[in-house]
Amino acid sequence: MGIEVAIRHRQGDFMLHVTFASAGRLTALFGPSGSGKTSIVNAIAGLMRPDSGRVSVEGRVLLDTGQRIFVPPHRRRIGYVFQDARLFPHLTVSQNLRYGRFFTPPAERYAEFSKVVDLLGIGALLERRPAGLSGGERQRVAIGRALVASPRLLLMDEPLASLDDERKAEILPYVERMRDEAGIPIVYVSHSVAEIARLASDVVLLSEGRVTAAGPVEDILPRADLLPAGERGEAGAMVPLELVGQDDAFGLSVLRSSGGEWRLPRIDAPAGARVTVRVRARDVMIATERPAGISALNVLEGRIAAMEMAGDSETLVSILSGDDRLYARVTRRSVGQLGLEPGKTVFAIVKSVSLDSAVAARR
Amino acid sequence: MEWLQLSPEEWVAVRLSIKVSIWATLVSLPVGILVAHVLARREFVGKSLLNGLVHLPLILPPVVTGYLLLLSFGRRGPVGSFLDQCCGLVFSFRWTGAALACGVMAFPLMVRAIRLSIEAVDRKLEAAAGTLGASPMMVFATVTLPLILPGIVAGAILAFAKAMGEFGATITFVSNIPGETQTLPSAIYTFTQVPGGEAGALRLTLVSIAIAMIALVASEILARRISRRIAA
Numbered sequence: 001m002g003i004e005v006a007i008r009h010r011q012g013d014f015m016l017h018v019t020f021a022s023a024g025r026l027t028a029l030f031g032p033s034g035s036g037k038t039s040i041v042n043a044i045a046g047l048m049r050p051d052s053g054r055v056s057v058e059g060r061v062l063l064d065t066g067q068r069i070f071v072p073p074h075r076r077r078i079g080y081v082f083q084d085a086r087l088f089p090h091l092t093v094s095q096n097l098r099y100g101r102f103f104t105p106p107a108e109r110y111a112e113f114s115k116v117v118d119l120l121g122i123g124a125l126l127e128r129r130p131a132g133l134s135g136g137e138r139q140r141v142a143i144g145r146a147l148v149a150s151p152r153l154l155l156m157d158e159p160l161a162s163l164d165d166e167r168k169a170e171i172l173p174y175v176e177r178m179r180d181e182a183g184i185p186i187v188y189v190s191h192s193v194a195e196i197a198r199l200a201s202d203v204v205l206l207s208e209g210r211v212t213a214a215g216p217v218e219d220i221l222p223r224a225d226l227l228p229a230g231e232r233g234e235a236g237a238m239v240p241l242e243l244v245g246q247d248d249a250f251g252l253s254v255l256r257s258s259g260g261e262w263r264l265p266r267i268d269a270p271a272g273a274r275v276t277v278r279v280r281a282r283d284v285m286i287a288t289e290r291p292a293g294i295s296a297l298n299v300l301e302g303r304i305a306a307m308e309m310a311g312d313s314e315t316l317v318s319i320l321s322g323d324d325r326l327y328a329r330v331t332r333r334s335v336g337q338l339g340l341e342p343g344k345t346v347f348a349i350v351k352s353v354s355l356d357s358a359v360a361a362r363r
Numbered sequence: 364m365e366w367l368q369l370s371p372e373e374w375v376a377v378r379l380s381i382k383v384s385i386w387a388t389l390v391s392l393p394v395g396i397l398v399a400h401v402l403a404r405r406e407f408v409g410k411s412l413l414n415g416l417v418h419l420p421l422i423l424p425p426v427v428t429g430y431l432l433l434l435s436f437g438r439r440g441p442v443g444s445f446l447d448q449c450c451g452l453v454f455s456f457r458w459t460g461a462a463l464a465c466g467v468m469a470f471p472l473m474v475r476a477i478r479l480s481i482e483a484v485d486r487k488l489e490a491a492a493g494t495l496g497a498s499p500m501m502v503f504a505t506v507t508l509p510l511i512l513p514g515i516v517a518g519a520i521l522a523f524a525k526a527m528g529e530f531g532a533t534i535t536f537v538s539n540i541p542g543e544t545q546t547l548p549s550a551i552y553t554f555t556q557v558p559g560g561e562a563g564a565l566r567l568t569l570v571s572i573a574i575a576m577i578a579l580v581a582s583e584i585l586a587r588r589i590s591r592r593i594a595a
Contacts, residue, residue, distance in 0.1 A: 086485075099492070149496060
């Protein structure tokens with residue numbers, strides 16, 4: 001089940017040849033521009049007809065060139081949130097939202113209009129026209145429009161790419177809520193590791209029209225070597241944490257992983273809430289003894305599980321702390337000076353402030 | 364201001380002209396939208412031929428168009444005799460023929476205006492409507508059509524104005540019969556051909572100017588209202 005994609009398509013000099021499957025709640029297609037992300041999404045939606053291939057969603061075959069199956073886009077019931085919103089300018093927000101519902105067979109209308117409006121916080125916009133909306137509002141309405149049509153799968157093609165950081169921060173929580181509450185699988189195109197770390201359950205890495213890696217986000221994100229050059233610094237571990245309490249005096253939250261205690265910039269959630277934090281490998285220091293007199297708040301004891309060369313001067317050290325894996329990118333010089341080797345007990349040091357934008361709520 | 368009073372015969376010509384122009388516009392509008400859509404969106408063999416055919420009345424001398432209509436849609440013409448026998452539709456020397464001549468002459472202007480507006484429609488919006496479950500027909504009816512409405516209105520008004528002024532093709536095809544095929548321009552022409560007809564010609568000229576102005580202003584107001592609705 002889930003989505004299965006196998007397509008081959010030539011467009012001028014560009015050759016798209018990808019095969020992947022995912023049953024995750026939010027599958028991120030990740031790669032630099034020109035890697036074929038949008039083409040894949042268009043093929044799933046039926047807006048692009050590949051030379052050959054097969055696409056199925058939740059067991060329903062939408063494309064199979066071998067059997068001459070091509071379900072036209074309007075019969076696929078796949079929601080699509082475009083990078084440029086594409087709201088209908090001649091309709092009000094409310095009419096835009098209800099547009100797709102009209103074409104959905106009554107028996108398959110699971111999405112409730114009022115719930116979608118609440119989920120996205122667009123109740124105040126209903127009577128307005130798209131031309132009067134801000135970029136962030138437009139994108140939220142576009143998401144709502146796709147959801148109200150009760151799709152079987154939701155495609156999101158870099159829905160945040162045209163927005164500034166503030167607007168992105170405005171929309172991300174809604175995407176998270178959708179992933180957790182709407183209960184439909186999402187395919188999310190992005191070229192930002194931060195977005196993927198926060199949103200994705202699964203990742204398909206793409207490069208020049210091919211899949212370079214695919215799997216759960218926890219497995220893919222630490223692999224700096226797989227990420228495009230500009231995003232390598234973003235590689236890191238995904239560490240599941242449980243909220244223990246708040247440290248109100250300093251505006252921090254206290255959390256626990258299987259390897260120890262963490263202090264993070266305040267997270268508004270009740271005790272017991274589960275949170276995943278992305279710890280970039282470049283933000284982790286290694287000490288061979290428990291450090292004293294250090295400003296960093298998070299010191300995790302662990303054992304070096306593996307070491308691997310990363311470029312000419314650096315080594316990626318993977319540390320097993322409790323059941324969790326942490327990654328540290330250190331220079332080869334440090335490796336030599338500290339005598340780092342697999343099996344050695346070390347302390348991983350993470351500055352709390354380096355984790356401020358990397359928190360992702362998850363259930 | 365006694366001389367401004369239209370005589371009953373002149374009223375007949377004014378009413379006939381309006382009737383002929385409205386029919387010419389309304390009947391050719393659906394065809395115009397279809398042809399404009401095909402020209403704007405489709406690629407096919409013979410596209411430039413269709414394009415040329417549509418534009419022919421704009422380039423040919425109106426008399427030639429009228430004569431061609433007479434040859435094909437006249438009582439003895441292949442199309443004319445067929446329509447007469449199958450549907451009882453007669454064009455020659457009837458007001459219907461005047462409407463046909465006006466419609467044909469105005470057609471290129473109408474198609475041009477609508478085609479331009481179709482080409483201006485963002486096709487990405489149509490793709491978006493498709494992903495929301497709208498079939499191509501529904502996409503056209505609910506997205507394309509509302510977005511090109513200003514162009515359709517402009518095309519229709521342009522066609523109406525052209526039909527009101529059509530002279531050459533009409534008089535060649537259906538002659539100049541008072542009460543049946545004598546439209547405003549034909550009536551004015553007739554007045555100028557008889558002694559003492561200057562007053563009548565002037566009156567009908569003023570009527571022509573008035574109708575043209577009203578049509579223009581109405582289209583401006585309508586277009587503004589529609590585009591405000593689309594892009595408010």
